[in-house]
Amino acid sequence: MSVLAADGEPLIRWNWIGDHSDELTTLTLHHLKLALLPILFGLIVAIPLGIMCVRWRWLYPPTLGVANVFYGIPSLALFMLFIPYFGIGSGGQADFTIILPLTLFSLSVLVPNVVDGLRSVPEPVRQAATAMGFGTLRRLVQVELPIAVPVIIAGARVAAVASISLVSVGVLIGNGGLGQLFIDGYSRDFTTPIIVSCVLIIVLALFSDGVLVTAQRLLTPWARTRRSNG
Amino acid sequence: MIRFDGVTKRYPDGTVAVDDLTLEIPSGQITVFVGPSGCGKTTSLRMINRMIEPTAGTISIDGEDIRKKDASDLRRGIGYVIQHAGLFPHRTIIDNIATVPYLLGWDKKKARATALELMERVGLDTKMAKRYPFQLSGGQQQRVGVARALAADPPVMLMDEPFSAVDPIVRNSLQDEFLRLQSEVRKTIAFVTHDIDEAVKLGHRIAVFQVGGVLAQHATPDELLTNPAEGFVTEFLGGEKGLKRLRFNRELDATEEPAQPEIEDDVEAAER
Amino acid sequence: MNLTDQINAAWNWLTASAHWSGSDGIPHRLLEHLGYSALALVIAAVIALPLGALVGHTGRGGFLVVSFANLARAVPTLGLLLLVVTVTSIGLTPVIIPLIALAMPPILVNTYEGIRGVDADIKDAAEGMGMKGPGVLLKAEIPVAMPLILLGLRTAAIQVVATATIAAYAGIGGLGRYIVDGLSRKDYPSVVGGSVLVVLLAVIVQVAFIGLRRALVSPGLRGSSRTS
Numbered sequence: 175m176s177v178l179a180a181d182g183e184p185l186i187r188w189n190w191i192g193d194h195s196d197e198l199t200t201l202t203l204h205h206l207k208l209a210l211l212p213i214l215f216g217l218i219v220a221i222p223l224g225i226m227c228v229r230w231r232w233l234y235p236p237t238l239g240v241a242n243v244f245y246g247i248p249s250l251a252l253f254m255l256f257i258p259y260f261g262i263g264s265g266g267q268a269d270f271t272i273i274l275p276l277t278l279f280s281l282s283v284l285v286p287n288v289v290d291g292l293r294s295v296p297e298p299v300r301q302a303a304t305a306m307g308f309g310t311l312r313r314l315v316q317v318e319l320p321i322a323v324p325v326i327i328a329g330a331r332v333a334a335v336a337s338i339s340l341v342s343v344g345v346l347i348g349n350g351g352l353g354q355l356f357i358d359g360y361s362r363d364f365t366t367p368i369i370v371s372c373v374l375i376i377v378l379a380l381f382s383d384g385v386l387v388t389a390q391r392l393l394t395p396w397a398r399t400r401r402s403n404g
Numbered sequence: 405m406i407r408f409d410g411v412t413k414r415y416p417d418g419t420v421a422v423d424d425l426t427l428e429i430p431s432g433q434i435t436v437f438v439g440p441s442g443c444g445k446t447t448s449l450r451m452i453n454r455m456i457e458p459t460a461g462t463i464s465i466d467g468e469d470i471r472k473k474d475a476s477d478l479r480r481g482i483g484y485v486i487q488h489a490g491l492f493p494h495r496t497i498i499d500n501i502a503t504v505p506y507l508l509g510w511d512k513k514k515a516r517a518t519a520l521e522l523m524e525r526v527g528l529d530t531k532m533a534k535r536y537p538f539q540l541s542g543g544q545q546q547r548v549g550v551a552r553a554l555a556a557d558p559p560v561m562l563m564d565e566p567f568s569a570v571d572p573i574v575r576n577s578l579q580d581e582f583l584r585l586q587s588e589v590r591k592t593i594a595f596v597t598h599d600i601d602e603a604v605k606l607g608h609r610i611a612v613f614q615v616g617g618v619l620a621q622h623a624t625p626d627e628l629l630t631n632p633a634e635g636f637v638t639e640f641l642g643g644e645k646g647l648k649r650l651r652f653n654r655e656l657d658a659t660e661e662p663a664q665p666e667i668e669d670d671v672e673a674a675e676r
Numbered sequence: 677m678n679l680t681d682q683i684n685a686a687w688n689w690l691t692a693s694a695h696w697s698g699s700d701g702i703p704h705r706l707l708e709h710l711g712y713s714a715l716a717l718v719i720a721a722v723i724a725l726p727l728g729a730l731v732g733h734t735g736r737g738g739f740l741v742v743s744f745a746n747l748a749r750a751v752p753t754l755g756l757l758l759l760v761v762t763v764t765s766i767g768l769t770p771v772i773i774p775l776i777a778l779a780m781p782p783i784l785v786n787t788y789e790g791i792r793g794v795d796a797d798i799k800d801a802a803e804g805m806g807m808k809g810p811g812v813l814l815k816a817e818i819p820v821a822m823p824l825i826l827l828g829l830r831t832a833a834i835q836v837v838a839t840a841t842i843a844a845y846a847g848i849g850g851l852g853r854y855i856v857d858g859l860s861r862k863d864y865p866s867v868v869g870g871s872v873l874v875v876l877l878a879v880i881v882q883v884a885f886i887g888l889r890r891a892l893v894s895p896g897l898r899g900s901s902r903t904s
Contacts, residue, residue: 246878248841251871342752360758372755379750480806490801494819494894536896
């Protein structure tokens with residue numbers, strides 16, 4: 175099957191979508207799993223790490239330095255590093271070859287945002303909480319983290335969109351969710367699967383973004399008019 | 405002389421900010437616009453340098469309709485001081501003060517010499533010339549704002565609550581120095597405040613505005629205190645009790661020695 | 677193969693003299709990589725900087741710009757590359773287009789947010805002193821927004837440098853050759869070595885931007901951001 179114009183092959187063959195709906199559903203769900211588990215793991219690590227960086231200031235510059243280095247590593251290269259540990263392929267343990275590198279990527283966005291969010295808590299608020307007898311932990315959970323939520327979620331939004339896009343690179347080592355269709359299309363000179371998977375990835379990204387925006391609105395009803403500064 | 409002639413500002417949503425204002429601001433004197441928020445005093449001020457365009461009526465300076473000039477050219481000939489000074493954070497103090505001379509295409513050397521001279525006039529140590537705004541106290545920043553407005557020696561100055569963001573002690577010293585400075589430079593000044601004490605202290609003439617952009621009374625401070633218009637103006641001046649206090653303060657000011665320029669806020673900043 | 681073995685293998689690969697000469701040598705690949713990255717970044721900046729500045733200055737179209745940028749961020753770069761290659765052919769253009777798409781959102785959004793976020797008092801004072809629109813933009817808004825503008829350029833530059841590895845998929849050079857060819861030959865030292873070079877390049881970009889910040893951001897702004 176050769177390139178369009180030459181033999182009148184259209185950019186998109188609509189019937190292909192219907193014929194492959196089962197495959198598309200499976201790939202989409204797997205894509206979501208590969209992309210969003212890293213954000214969940216990232217938050218689980220970034221929140222305590224961010225808290226520590228705020229508590230012990232000296233910890234932040236080296237942490238930020240490491241995070242920036244991760245940000246500059248080509249995602250494919252990072253996937254490669256994990257192959258020896260979790261193997262190659264799709265599903266099961268091999269998924270961690272994709273999930274863990276993406277978790278590291280998400281940290282490079284999430285940690286600075288957790289730190290910025292916690293630092294955005296106005297000093298008078300912190301002092302008032304202490305003066306009213308909040309202990310360190312209670313103040314953190316009930317006062318500081320809620321105030322930091324908009325900035326943390328702003329980071330999670332950036333990380334989620336990037337993660338959903340980056341999963342597709344995993345196809346080069348045999349596990350890329352919807353990215354699978356890039357290679358299918360590319361190797362057959364057939365644009366439909368490439369376009370369909372690109373569109374699905376964009377839709378997934380926008381959908382996750384919408385979910386996070388809604389989550390933020392629900393979590394911070396007091397901040398609805400304030401713009402987040404992430 | 406600045407003259408408002410039947411000037412109205414109505415916004416597209418129907419709000420009337422200034423309603424048929426006719427008013428004269430005499431040359432070489434300070435005219436204070438005072439009133440509660442939403443009374444149109446700032447809108448009136450900002451129409452003089454065409455930051456806001458009136459819906460109806462004309463404003464003229466020395467008999468010439470301000471619409472005849474290009475807005476930017478007009479503004480370069482009018483000093484403008486605002487509440488938080490609005491200094492350029494990326495420029496040194498001396499370059500902040502020289503902003504308008506640079507815009508007018510002055511030679512850089514001349515502009516800087518003028519700026520240094522003005523720093524002294526407004527009571528700033530010239531050692532601060534190369535500092536940046538964030539290194540100055542609020543009172544010092546406000547002095548820079550005044551110096552900047554004076555830099556090209558404009559005959560007219562517009563001042564929008566220039567002293568209201570600083571603490572009372574600094575404000576008092578800024579007011580005293582402003583009066584001293586004005587006795588030397590004799591600019592035509594329109595000055596907006598919501599503080600009646602400031603209005604009485606600084607104004608040769610006071611225009612009291614009420615909500616809806618209506619000029620309630622326009623008089624000298626003494627006339628205003630002895631003969632306030634019934635209703636809104638009397639109430640705004642604080643009723644009989646408030647009037648008594650204002651009259652008392654005014655007599656005190658009149659008998660007092662001219663205030664010495666205060667240096668407190670400089671000392672405070674030097675310690676930083 | 678554990679981590680130590682990987683590091684050793686990569687070290688041996690990087691220090692092998694055979695890898696330092698010829699058209700598949702590290703210096704040549706590095707220059708190619710920098711070339712594609714710089715070209716994409718410059719084109720993206722030429723489009724996004726004026727657009728972001730204009731929208732931030734006028735305040736019109738901000739919603740459109742942010743929505744467009746969010747959409748563009750979601751576009752998978754590899755998919756776009758393979759699509760462009762399939763539709764056109766192998767070469768420089770299919771590499772540059774996805775990289776431009778990658779670089780534009782951070783530049784656009786940061787420039788827009790930076791200019792829009794300039795304190796209203798500063799803009800009011802600038803206009804009140806008789807600056808015209810372009811004067812306000814060039815003499816007040818852009819210098820004040822410069823830290824954010826540079827941040828956007830830096831983010832874009834790092835992403836482009838890291839992602840330019842995909843150039844290898846469009847059949848042309850750059851450091852991506854070591855990664856992609858290594859992958860197909862199962863030559864892991866080449867993959868890791870190539871990756872290390874890309875990371876080094878990203879670090880160099882970071883350092884370059886520290887220098888740019890020194891040169892372009894007024895000390896008056898650096899000070900205020902430090903104390904606040």
